[in-house]
Amino acid sequence: MNTTPPSAAAAAVTGMSRAAFWLMLRRIAVFAGCVDLIYLVVFFVLGMPVMAIVNVVSLGMYAAAWHLLGQRRNLPAVLLMWTEVLVHAGLCTVLLGWASGVHYFLLVFISAVAVSRAARHATTALAFLLLVYLGLDAATQLIPIRYPLPNEVTTALRWLNITVVFVMFGYTGRYYVQRVAEAEARLREMATTDAMSGLWNRRHFLTLAQGQIERARRDGSAVALVLADIDHFKQVNDRHGHDAGDRVIQHVSGLLHGQLRAGDLLGRWGGEEFILLLPGCDAPGAAQLCERMRAHIARSPCEAGAGMIPVTVSFGVMPMPVDVPFEQAVQQADAALYRAKGAGRNRVVAAAA
Template sequence: MSRGAFWLMLRQVAVWAACVDGLYLVVFLLLDMPVAALLNILSASMYGTAYWLLSRRINRPAVALMWTEVLVHAGSCTVLLGWDSGIHYFLLVFLPAVAVSRSYTLTLGALAFLLAAYVALDAVTQVVPAFYVLDPQLLTALRWLNITVVFVMFTWIARHYVYRVQTAEAGLREMATMVERERIARELHDTVLQDVHALVLRFQAAMQKVPPHEPARAIMETALEHADRVLVEGRDRLSGLRTPRNAGKNVCEALAAAGEEFSAQYGVSFKLRHCGRKQELQEVTADEVYRIGREALLNAFQHARARCVEVEVSHGAESFSLRVRDDGIGIDPHRLSSAHSGQRWGLVGMRERARRLGARLSVGPRNGGGTLVDLCVPAARAYKAGAPTAPDLPPMDAVLSIECER
């Protein structure tokens, strides 16, 4: 866990603890324990101050304040209500936060101090009688309430920690993937494409020595035209390896830029339509969606012989969807089936990316001619946590599609 994530976790612990103090304030007021209720008011204000300090990155005083609150509050309430009340269990709440600290010296010192305080508090309650004498059944109910609250807090802290670790791992994997793609793009550009370009130049020089009326001249010109198309497609594939800046923040803008570029290059009309209220996508999801969409656009512009290519992006409440459609010659079902045998690497790559997202991908002919690529990503895998919920979207066009393997 990074330092920033650790301090963010402590901020959320402070919020949780303040809410728990509010709960116990009500409990102690109902039990007519004004001294214990006053302690909860003081504790809630201390956690509020700690949250304010953490928000302004004044971290060490905030941690000291939170530790002081835990020790004083748990110790005082244990003395007031007795050891059997279970208030001392709250001393254990900060064990997970301390355990994930990156400083082993501070961690061991804090754990030793907490253990000493725990043992000392146990010894004191064996000698000093409880200030509030509770009915045994009420004491048991209070103890189980304390156990439940502490258990819930432990569970939340552990789940939050696992989530942060998973997010960091996903970021590292994405960073490693991006670095590898950049390296592959550089290697292909500096080796294969450069060598092919050099061969084309030499071939052109040799062709100039062939008389125009010779049959070999026409064959060589045809070969050069094919080589030029190979170079253009190779450069398109290289640009597909490089994710444009801010593509993860705004997939619509990134796909619009790619579509406009292809439209100018191939002389085909391009349209993009957005439905729903925009919500921020997870970085990994945004990158995969962009690459699937770009591959679908490239196939439509290069192979469909279309007059118009359309992209539809929908931010729905239940899912995020991307549709790329054209009015071209359509797609042969045999080409879809050949994608499973590895003969159509673009379709294979799209299917693999969709599988990594846990998304549904379908590719096939559409009503009225042309091809439709339909990608649907569940909202839980698509949107960042805390993103606003999109309103209901209008119904989409009915299409006929032959789905690829999911």
């Protein structure tokens, strides 16, 4: 079975999700700082020093938030970014008018709140954001524009704001799609592979094997089942320690995997035991392939700790007739493996079909 417990797998994926969120927020801080730098130049060219100074302050706030996120001081960084956007967007909307489109930056918070881990506060945060947005709309109807701009400048500024907001929405959406795909792939790997050896775990091997066996039965082709066991593995643990034993399992796993043909299946059956399914192999072919594996492992000692540990493996081979259930084939392969052990180990023994 999979050596990674479900709780550990869930914790790993949760950790990836949190790391992805904070990395995204740090990148947004950089992006927003670059936008403020652009607006600093724009307002300076337009001869609006007050608006330029506002963007200087905003640029400093984003730089501070980026630094805090890098130090894992996430809460003050988030509060700083919230304050910057709310105050900056609100002030610019009132001073330049609703038509400038600065208020669109408040909408970026919708996706940020939706993907954050603080789900219990999301409704409150979104309700607050809506009230601020509606309040700004009402304020611009009552308060005269402090810095009226020519229509063409207002239109250009609004289009620039719309473009920037679209880019930010597109980036955050695409970023999270990629992170979700990576988390799904990681979770799928944890669910199907053995953590120590990197081979298929027992459950997933059985799933894959059933499909291969059904295909072989339909085609009338041969298929062989093999159980392999590391010889004297307990002595390895007793003499060299469990870390060396783990290294031996990884070493043998790599050697076995390196000898597979296309279509062969290899999994960790449990402990120091491995299972192989060899489609298209009759008894002589499977025995020949296992003999090649056995010899390769025997001449490839494992480097662990301060020295080299000699390793050998015994194999039990079972050519599977179409009418033999999988469980029975495993028992017969195990019986052949037992005979290989009894005959002196480091050998291949085939069961009768």
